[in-house]
Amino acid sequence: EAGVAQSPRYKIIEKRQSVAFWCNPISGHATLYWYQQILGQGPKLLIQFQNNGVVDDSQLPKDRFSAERLKGVDSTLKIQPAKLEDSAVYLCASIGQGSSPLHFGNGTRLTVT
């Protein structure tokens, strides 16, 4: 099966600019996650979707971050305006029914200068 697809792979922007990342989960996976991975740390959950609904966005900095999954398939994560501390790898993951484990995409590496 095809894996989780993410784009772009790399993005460099200046602070205060905006940026968007895209994710297409594995076909049929209802649950989708966005994680932020800062260099030297493990991934930290930003938001979880179940189909097109938000399950958990308690860790999402809502003043600048937003995410949507309008049709319950692919998802976009946006940052507006970006700060230097947003430099990180943004990982998308999806999970199928029941107890199957998370499958990750290769991530988008964001550098904010």
Next chain:
Amino acid sequence: GEDVEQSLFLSVREGDSSVINCTYTDSSSTYLYWYKQEPGAGLQLLTYIFSNMDMKQDQRLTVLLNKKDKHLSLRIADTQTGDSAIYFCAESISGGSYIPTFGRGTSLIVHP
């Protein structure tokens, strides 16, 4: 503090066994995972274990779970240079959400 803790670095010689350790705090953890991350890549699931198991073996990988001590380990037999990567331990909790919580990762360096 961190919910999942790992040592940050491990250095081994090629051909030796590697043991990467992890401790977690939530006793209601249902699944415990080991992920591998190579430079510039996402996280690749290596193996996972249900909390009602003590051990799982998959080719060169052996996972041991001590529920009493909340301790998980990953043993890689005959470690190769291609095993050099960061290894993440993660736990998820039953209840429907299955949101894994990750440790900071252990950087495994394999030298000839």
